[in-house]
Amino acid sequence: MIWNTNLRWRLPVACLLLEVALIALFGVFVRYDMDADPHWVQEKVIKNLSTDLENEFYYRYPSFQDVHVMIFVGFGFLMTFLQRYGYSSVGFNFLLAAFGIQWALLMQGWLQSFDGRYILVDLENLINADFCVGSVCVAFGAVLGKVSPVQLLIMTLFQVTLFSINEYILLNLLEVKDSGGSMTIHAFGAYFGLTVAWILYRPNLHLSKERQSSTYHSDLFAMIGTLFLWMYWPSFNSAISNHGDAQHRAVINTYCSLAACVLTSVALSSALHRKGKLDMVHIQNATLAGGVGLGTVAELMVLPFGSLIIGFVCGIVSTLGFVYLTPFLESRLHIQDTCGVHNLHGIPGIIGGIAGAVTASIANIDLYGEEGLAYAFGIERSKLNWSPNTQGRFQAAGLFVSLAMALAGGVIVGVILRLPFWGQAPDENCFEDAVYWEIPKEPKSTALRSEDSSIKPPEP
Amino acid sequence: MIWNTNLRWRLPVACLLLEVALIALFGVFVRYDMDADPHWVQEKVIKNLSTDLENEFYYRYPSFQDVHVMIFVGFGFLMTFLQRYGYSSVGFNFLLAAFGIQWALLMQGWLQSFDGRYILVDLENLINADFCVGSVCVAFGAVLGKVSPVQLLIMTLFQVTLFSINEYILLNLLEVKDSGGSMTIHAFGAYFGLTVAWILYRPNLHLSKERQSSTYHSDLFAMIGTLFLWMYWPSFNSAISNHGDAQHRAVINTYCSLAACVLTSVALSSALHRKGKLDMVHIQNATLAGGVGLGTVAELMVLPFGSLIIGFVCGIVSTLGFVYLTPFLESRLHIQDTCGVHNLHGIPGIIGGIAGAVTASIANIDLYGEEGLAYAFGIERSKLNWSPNTQGRFQAAGLFVSLAMALAGGVIVGVILRLPFWGQAPDENCFEDAVYWEIPKEPKSTALRSEDSSIKPPEP
């Protein structure tokens, strides 16, 4: 098969068509929610609000910006560890996320913010759109280096759609707690991406093996991504929590879990190397597993030491996964997981889901207080026969639904992406920016010379 | 002419004199506004405020920090794309911005926060100073690599002064809306800088041509700048908007515009390359044009789909500008625009100004509500005969005033900077850090060796 990677018409047409469609749909459907509408002045009087601070904006804006940084700088730079794929990692992540957030505003809007005529958007919608795209960034990690930007746009289109439906089922029908998205974002994104990678299996990928590693500086660029993800994860897990103590608690729990996770990741990384040396891949990735694992229980009463335990376990499991599971997946299951998303988002996501089911099923009035329990689980709203036990079982059901949706969706999207005309690169040109990017020529003398030193030509 | 680039006395003297003058002026003129003064405790009682949260600090601090990051990391790193000018890009941007914010606090203070005796500063002054310096950073992009740090300090001194006067005319006399500064910051900064670059035209700049391109890693450093600008632009456009719905709306609009802009930038970048490849310059710059174009209308009722349209257009126009207009400007108009600020800030700034005039002139009570309209345009304060039509015409006038001020000011400052004793580099040493910086010698072996591998000396 001849591979044509020239995207001159396919990529522009895809981008422009999608954007024109988005504009049309936004024109018909999207308006500002009351908090962002000039009628807010009157609304304040009606609701008897004494201050503009009661505008949802001031509750969530700092968290929103942190989440935004995680999606664009965090995920984007985390994937620059490959020696020759930095432009694509950052650039394609930028493209798919920019498209994805617009489509997510519509999909999530129709399902959750539709007033019968319009989708009314406010800051919470923007955060949820970022969350949704986060799951696409996770899946991107599984297929990194092996797909074209056109394929990524298609994958984003479908994945955002499926994500929104899955999220609707979990949050609105099953009414599970999942404020940081262990199930809806991480487990769903990871298994969706892995399934796509499985369908897109490239038997001759070893031809690109030499580029599937890092360089000294590419690893430092990746650490920028790691650290911004790590630092802002408390914002991620608390961004859409209930006002007040729930946001506060989610931050404390996530902070604790992530700190513990760093220590066990470092411990395992060293223990599993024959000379006791640390591996950058583990430091870049496994240290984040504590944030993933805490996604479901973030705002629940796990107590700080419970958070530490989750982080402790996730760091160990994730590092073990990088060492033993990733090679196994590739050799036995034919799943080529470029970034090891199975170890960072897959298993920790499942751990998070299970932790959520357990934590919910042991909720009680001693821990939460009567009003606190009602507020935390939204009992007063609809659930008359609510019990911690039921909540726990619904949480577990939510995990299974997410996994099932991810696998089924991944198969469908994978099959579509296998079609040969999306501009994908041949096996020997994977992990290579030059396929889709104009690359600068390196300066003649690789060394940067000080103007004082004269560089002599090498003698023969 | 002999060029002396040794700044040993000129730069220190300039810095120290300016700083001593600033300290003296601050000592005479600058005091804390009530929100930052210990008398706030009493003020709360007088104003009957129930909570410290009503302190302006809590409304604007997150936005302020985001804007601060845009000025120092955003602009600083955006310009590191040049292979041999990273120190200067980040370092001189740091220097001029640090000087500029102090001078802007005074200039803007005298014109807008003067109580007859003192300039009373609070957080809004800090944000406005950052904004003012933003316009200097834009102009810096036009002359990048061709001027000395002494010239930059002089340019900053004059540009901040002119900016403050222009801003006063627009905001206080014409009473235009320009919350994100399409006109006052971007169009003004770009055309000011381009005029200076025109006066400083270097006919033999081709002697430095080899350094006027990027390397693989310098492009990744530049993406750090791009992404922090892109992500925090919603904060930029909303930082000094009215409390409540206006800030909220400005964020939603900017978010939408920027997302759309990424898709059209990518589309055009690919379509304009003979092999359909993407160009890093476009991804680094044109993707931001949507934020510039939305600067004037950010808090107005453009609706989300209006924002998408502005972003859509700006991405296209900006990318076209990089491909066709920049070469034209250099060859025909003798304007050497190093960073393409005309494409990122100039044209999108004009688009933003026009969009503002149009949006204002169609404002009506249906869209805003009666109170909302009054609040959004500050009608109650002074304008008895206010009409949308008048507002629209004043907006257009504001754009013309900004452009006129930029061109006139640019000529004057350009002529001053042409004087031969500011330490500028000769044409063959442009875009070169070693002129003004101590550069580290590269390690002998360029490759980083693992301690396991022995490096043999190259055989003759």
Next chain:
Amino acid sequence: MIWNTNLRWRLPVACLLLEVALIALFGVFVRYDMDADPHWVQEKVIKNLSTDLENEFYYRYPSFQDVHVMIFVGFGFLMTFLQRYGYSSVGFNFLLAAFGIQWALLMQGWLQSFDGRYILVDLENLINADFCVGSVCVAFGAVLGKVSPVQLLIMTLFQVTLFSINEYILLNLLEVKDSGGSMTIHAFGAYFGLTVAWILYRPNLHLSKERQSSTYHSDLFAMIGTLFLWMYWPSFNSAISNHGDAQHRAVINTYCSLAACVLTSVALSSALHRKGKLDMVHIQNATLAGGVGLGTVAELMVLPFGSLIIGFVCGIVSTLGFVYLTPFLESRLHIQDTCGVHNLHGIPGIIGGIAGAVTASIANIDLYGEEGLAYAFGIERSKLNWSPNTQGRFQAAGLFVSLAMALAGGVIVGVILRLPFWGQAPDENCFEDAVYWEIPKEPKSTALRSEDSSIKPPEP
């Protein structure tokens, strides 16, 4: 002596033991404070709070995240300037900070947030834990490149303990003002680290001299650290200030001081170079001294021009220190200060402490207002015989206590770290990542090739 740098058992065992101990202690002692507890719903009724915004979370969360970034990205990347020590700079800083914040939550908790049975943590505890770890990051700068991660964990364990005791003495017994920690964080951290470096003096460190310098790109990575520290320093100095005007004022003061400091650092850097060139080391470090120097007085009435003066002085002193003092310390006092923490944190910290004593001793009712004075210095609480003079003397005492604790503690910890079995590297392998990290092999062709250009093998 034979040096064994294989950490295969020592590092994992240290990490796992510490983390297990932390989990046990958290389980016994740590609970949520009321603001982060589900009983907050009832608390609001009891305290008659009308809104969730009165939760401490909303006062401090943006500042917390900024401080968090300073600790992990700021300090981490600031130290990547070394050509071959980027992994360790970022990675070990990550490790020690992640461990340190957990231990600090306990130590500071027992001393300051203990209700007799539990340590009740809220966001302020997290900020204080970050602060405490900041002082360890400072000390890390003094020993950078010369210690193993096991030594760093031990140093962190002891330093956090001593920091917490010292902080308790200053804040609770002497009741000094030190909101940005000039004394408790910077001076303490610097002199502690310098004392440890003095005990760990390596007479043959010149064998690693070639790696104790930067490369072009490592200096740019370090600028990421510098800028995030610089930009977010206003958050650092205001994060735990009193609500309202104090936080607001601390931000304005720090912003001013840092801006002034940039100009004098640049001036001195150029003036002290024989060709007037700038030195990246000064730009990376001395520009931050203004933030350190303002740490004690940040929320006091220094007035903006007072802040400028402090920044002015700190920039000069710090740059002079790098040029003259660091070589002197190494050659005469046998203190090898890798990052020059004496110039960035040591002297400016002392300047800050002195400025605090002076500013406090001239406090008066004219400046602060009666209630403002009482609120700023917490007079109403306990101090009946309070006078500005007493406060000033207590401030000075606080500085001496901090220095004494740092020197005594540094000696003890230094002696422990001198023991030969912690995995430290020999003198000829300092500043080298390959000792503790798996390093990627560099790609065969160092140049990144465009697919269009064919690379011919070099002819003999």
